[in-house]
């Protein structure tokens with residue numbers, strides 16, 4: 001995430017579009033009982049309007065033997081609202097949406113596009129035969145707890161995040177796991193950790209349980225390429241995938257860079 005990512009979301013948050021876009025301000029704490037490094041992030045600290053060390057009193061705000069903590073204020077983006085909002089803006093600006101499974105770049109290339117943006121997330125594993133791309137499975141529960149107004153992060157992927165309609169409690173990171181089914185043992189572990197931090201959550205109704213596969217790659221791939229297709233033609237492509245567990249946060253920045261690469265490629269300024 002850089003300043004442009006945060007500003008884009010923060011500008012939406014300040015505008016009348018905020019409730020439609022699903023962007024709001026959120027404050028909270030990140031606690032750790034194991035290491036001070038877990039509660040610090042040199043990049044995020046420079047970006048956010050508030051990021052400071054938690055006081056001794058604040059370390060006692062939720063259950064746990066917390067030794068280190070930070071307080072922050074940031075932007076929350078609820079994708080369930082943001083994606084339809086962004087799609088509407090895209091269409092209003094003249095974009096067209098077609099839903100279709102793509103088996104290969106040759107298949108799309110037949111439609112004579114000047115350039116393709118490849119934003120297929122984990123799908124790029126097959127489409128680009130990219131073995132560096134691996135699923136990082138996550139599971140969360142959505143619970144009804146309107147009394148929870150602050151976010152809390154604890155050790156071992158434990159988080160409690162109030163959103164527009166529900167509070168998200170999580171989570172897990174399972175490397176190279178492609179299981180899209182809800183795992184009852186993961187749910188039990190999530191409940192135990194989150195209820196341990198905030199016992200009032202035991203009274204919250206579970207609205208749904210969700211599983212997702214984060215498209216993990218050691219380095220996010222934002223890169224241009226001129227593909228030589230089986231039919232002898234060439235196709236200009238800009239890849240933009242592999243954002244792992246940070247795609248919502250970082251996408252404004254990587255998208256802007258992808259557009260710059262596309263402009264260079266179309267103008268013939270690319271080194272390819």
Ligand SMILES: Cc1cc2nc3c(=O)[nH]c(=O)nc-3n(C[C@H](O)[C@H](O)[C@H](O)COP(=O)(O)OP(=O)(O)OC[C@H]3O[C@@H](n4cnc5c(N)ncnc54)[C@H](O)[C@@H]3O)c2cc1C
Nearest residue numbers: 101102120121123138212213214243244245246247248249
């Ligand atoms: C539990 C969980 C918690 C998370 N929390 C956060 C968070 O707090 N902050 C954050 O920033 N991020 C978070 N993420 C990560 C975030 O959701 C991802 O980084 C982001 O969704 C990646 O976006 P993407 O558009 O690159 O890929 P995706 O969202 O996976 O979208 C790829 C799209 O391409 C389509 N596609 C793939 N292959 C093909 C094909 N061959 N043909 C046609 N279409 C294809 C797919 O159907 C999909 O619609 C979380 C993820 C999970 C699972």
